[in-house]
Amino acid sequence: MSSHLPPFDLVAAADRNLGIGKGGRLPWRLPREMRYFRDLTTGADEDGAPPSQENAVVMGRRTWESIPEPYRPLGARKNVVVTRDPDYPLPANVLRAVSLEEALALAGERAQGGRVFVIGGAQIYRRAIELEACAGIYLTRIFADYDCDAFFPAIDERIFELAEILDDVSERGARYRIEHWRRIR
Numbered sequence: 420m421s422s423h424l425p426p427f428d429l430v431a432a433a434d435r436n437l438g439i440g441k442g443g444r445l446p447w448r449l450p451r452e453m454r455y456f457r458d459l460t461t462g463a464d465e466d467g468a469p470p471s472q473e474n475a476v477v478m479g480r481r482t483w484e485s486i487p488e489p490y491r492p493l494g495a496r497k498n499v500v501v502t503r504d505p506d507y508p509l510p511a512n513v514l515r516a517v518s519l520e521e522a523l524a525l526a527g528e529r530a531q532g533g534r535v536f537v538i539g540g541a542q543i544y545r546r547a548i549e550l551e552a553c554a555g556i557y558l559t560r561i562f563a564d565y566d567c568d569a570f571f572p573a574i575d576e577r578i579f580e581l582a583e584i585l586d587d588v589s590e591r592g593a594r595y596r597i598e599h600w601r602r603i604r
């Protein structure tokens with residue numbers, strides 16, 4: 420099954436301990452990092468112009484619920500939500516899938532040449548990073564501790580290498596670095 424999946428990238432922000440969330444939400448507020456996330460996942464260019472293809476974002480049901488209602492679905496991206504509940508209510512323009520693999524396959528079809536991003540949370544990252552179709556990881560490393568209760572999985576350096584540091588930022592008293600990891604085998 421996984422050989423038919425479209426290539427996809429993980430996108431996450433994590434603290435020093437790979438913490439990504441607390442109490443069902445993000446423990447930090449970093450507007451510039453959120454703009455970077457939006458631009459990366461929509462594929463907007465440096466001037467904010469949208470791409471010709473719509474990308475897709477795949478997320479777990481709890482991550483969907485963590486997005487404040489006025490901001491969901493995430494704009495200019497096909498949103499796909501993974502839940503084992505086949506009746507979980509979602510807006511008509513959002514796709515529901517009962518497994519990560521189904522979500523990725525749907526995202527690949529709907530993105531029609533656009534990119535596919537897996538945007539969390541912990542349960543979904545843990546499963547997605549094991550799939551061969553996982554081509555890379557965009558990981559924002561925040562150099563602070565936020566006492567999180569949800570975590571990004573450890574990156575296996577036999578499988579992924581740090582290809583590039585995309586940015587090094589200080590914002591609202593937090594320093595963070597945006598890393599791009601690439602699958603090497």
Ligand SMILES: NC(=O)c1ccc[n+]([C@@H]2O[C@H](COP(=O)([O-])OP(=O)(O)OC[C@H]3O[C@@H](n4cnc5c(N)ncnc54)[C@H](OP(=O)(O)O)[C@@H]3O)[C@@H](O)[C@H]2O)c1
Nearest residue numbers: 431432440443444479480481482502503539540541542543
């Ligand atoms: N820092 C970041 O970059 C980042 C990004 C995203 C999220 N987060 C944080 O991460 C936390 C949420 O993560 P989480 O691990 O609790 O939840 P999650 O991964 O977002 O969602 C978990 C839900 O997804 C569904 N699911 C998971 N695996 C499945 C599978 N194999 N097949 C079918 N459905 C599956 C289940 O939904 P049902 O229970 O409905 O069946 C499960 O309860 C929040 O704190 C959020 O703010 C952080």
